[in-house]
Amino acid sequence: DIQMTQSPSSLPASVGDRITITCRASQSIRSHLNWYQQKPGKAPKLLIYAASSLQSGVPSRFSGSGSGTDFTFTISSLQPEDFATYYCQQSYSTPRTFGQGTKVEIK
Amino acid sequence: QVQLHESGPGLVKPSQTLSLTCSVSGGSINSGGYYWSWLRQPAGKGLEWIGRIYPSGNTDYNPSLASRVSISVETSKSQFSLRLSSVTAADTAVYFCARDVDFDGEYFDVWGRGTLVTVSS
Numbered sequence: 001d002i003q004m005t006q007s008p009s010s011l012p013a014s015v016g017d018r019i020t021i022t023c024r025a026s027q028s029i030r031s032h033l034n035w036y037q038q039k040p041g042k043a044p045k046l047l048i049y050a051a052s053s054l055q056s057g058v059p060s061r062f063s064g065s066g067s068g069t070d071f072t073f074t075i076s077s078l079q080p081e082d083f084a085t086y087y088c089q090q091s092y093s094t095p096r097t098f099g100q101g102t103k104v105e106i107k
Numbered sequence: 108q109v110q111l112h113e114s115g116p117g118l119v120k121p122s123q124t125l126s127l128t129c130s131v132s133g134g135s136i137n138s139g140g141y142y143w144s145w146l147r148q149p150a151g152k153g154l155e156w157i158g159r160i161y162p163s164g165n166t167d168y169n170p171s172l173a174s175r176v177s178i179s180v181e182t183s184k185s186q187f188s189l190r191l192s193s194v195t196a197a198d199t200a201v202y203f204c205a206r207d208v209d210f211d212g213e214y215f216d217v218w219g220r221g222t223l224v225t226v227s228s
Contacts, residue, residue, distance in 0.1 A: 001170075031212075032212070032213060034212070034214040034215075036215075042220075043203055043205075043218035043219065043220055043221050044154065044203075044215070044218060045218075046214055046215060046216050049208075049211075049212040049213075049214040049216075050211070050212035050214075053212060055216070087153065087154060089154075089214075089215075091212065091213035091214055094156075094167045094169075095156055095167075095168075095169040095170060095171070096144075096156040097156065098153055098154040098155075098156075099153070100153050101153050
């Protein structure tokens with residue numbers, strides 16, 4: 001299985017901050033990397049697919065980059081509705097695997 | 108707009124079989140280019156992919172669960188189902204069904220709300 005490691009696990013931040021989350025794969029996954037947002041009691045929501053493609057309807061303050069084993073997810077200006085947990089997920093091979101999550105919380 | 112909805116018992120006894128169904132509405136389960144997946148999330152923990160099925164019936168399972176998992180599809184009812192046998196408390200989780208896009212990147216783009224299944228006597 002491909003192991004996905006996210007950092008940090010917790011990220012205190014304020015509205016307006018630029019935040020960055022990193023995700024590292026245990027082997028090259030080319031650009032087969034997706035990012036999801038999950039709020040308490042809700043299903044995950046797809047934000048970014050194929051490392052850097054913005055899902056339809058997702059605000060442009062969300063972005064992703066990277067390829068191979070190292071990936072970055074950025075929110076350019078944190079909004080109140082962005083406090084949530086974010087997960088990376090590889091789609092290079094099965095079994096699909098996720099990072100352990102990064103909780104973006106109010107500083 | 109495709110929507111997914113999970114249904115099934117919320118309480119299963121240890122050693123028994125967990126059975127859930129996902130109903131697909133607003134679109135065809137037979138649409139080319141989509142798998143249909145099951146995932147789960149124990150309380151306070153991360154996401155685990157269980158497996159997926161193509162409308163033709165082809166399946167992929169997570170090796171960690173493969174000996175206990177079966178996913179089936181009933182295209183006439185626009186439903187796909189999960190069976191997980193010999194459950195223990197470790198199988199207590201919120202179970203999600205999701206559409207698994209198999210082109211242009213491969214990702215889970217539509218999710219059900221999730222259903223909590225508790226394994227307890």
